[in-house]
Amino acid sequence: MPARWSGGPRGLTFPRARRVAEAGLAFAGLMALAVPAHAQVAGSISLSSSEMFRGESISSADPALSASISLDSGSGLFAGASATLALNIKEPRVSAAVQYVGFAQRHGSLSYEVGVIHRSYARITDRDYRRGFFEGFVGLGVGGARARVYVSPDYLVDGRTSFYAEINAPLLRHEKWQLDGHAGLSLIPHELGARSRALRHYQDWRLTVSRPVGPLFLSLGINATNYPVYSDTGRGRVFASAAYAF
Template sequence: MSLHANHRVTRRVRTARTSAHALALAMTAAFAALAAVPVHAGVTGSIALTSDYLFRGVSQTDQDPALQGGIEYAHDSGFYAGAWGSNVSWLSDTVVVGDDISNSLELDAYLGYRGKAGEIVSYDVGVLTYYYPGDYPSGFNSPNTTEIYLGGSVAPSEAVSLGLKYSYAVTDLFGYADSDGSSYLDANLNWTFQPGWTLNLHGGKQWIEHNEDFEYTDWKLGVTKSFDNGFSVAAAYSGTDAEKALYTNAHGHFLADDAFTLTLTKAF
């Protein structure tokens, strides 16, 4: 899951800033004070086929389909860990004459803790790493990214839930130079208006430290149909206000354009 960055940057190796560590410690202290409600333990997973892998409103596959899958283990205590993967092309699609970028896969790993604070309020805190194995030319800033996140949701009924999530990059963000400290705010509303049918609304804002021209907002309106056998089909229309010149790849495709997507998922 990554943003498209079609500018060249220099490699930098650094530890996370003190503020990032302070934020992580603050999260840990805050949620340690909450009494977690035990959740059902076990292993779950899914496999999906989507017409276009959109991450924060930006295509990761040059507007082509993607095959994706993930697995997660959740403990009764509320702790969980998981991994997720997808084919991507956004890095190799930045290639120009003389470059040598070879990457076609995104692998994510995450660890977190989730629970409840009352009857209708849930919370989630964790760390997520995005890894892009491949070959990159000398001087290319690593796209690998680690974010810590803090989320919460309110479910006033079984049919409606409202969620808010804040992600904070403790490394450079997806290859942007000097961008550690970047953040993303994600708001979602889900409404099950008929059994098996859910309306999905999303809005987000991406901030990128020292790369403000690349910042943008994104949105999505969709509907998901779930079946008893674990299959679901989701249709969505999404868009952004990203600068076209900055998010157009070497093939001339505007990756943050308005898009309609279809996704078939099987949960297990």
């Protein structure tokens, strides 16, 4: 079994949180200057019972407040950034920050994309993995379904390449209600010194029911993984969220 941290939850310190926020604002500002004046800018604010990522909580099961901004140039270039604040009563903390940039094109019902993402997470329970890492990705979409393959050169502390593939698709729609599904597959090298050179594989999944209510978008879901990295357990967890887009 991979080694685990014996310590408790760790959060970003306030100076570090400020640096993360400043970096995110600088990133958004640079992208705003880089895209044409007719670019579309969108944002959202969401409150969730627990912030989820690939089948597990990245907010230590605490409620979370997230804010995001995205830019679409209209010519295919897109970029964005987000930050999540874990609302622990004793110690609110920045639990996640994400920045991305990419290029996408659509031909009829078919779309494709390529890009790079940088992710930073405050808490990690498996010391074989980094809290901050890059992922390159390619994606293909058909209708409402989308598949992506990610490759990371630094997700593992030892620098070996890891892979992740996912499919997200609407499963059912009825009036304003929608059921969405997600399936993910992680491909991770064996531990150093292991005889096998084959990739270990782990799964995560998610089901979400959602609908708009006035200006809000409400969601209720359940997800799980068989290989938790950011939490103590990957067992099935129910979560709820309310989002406001602008």
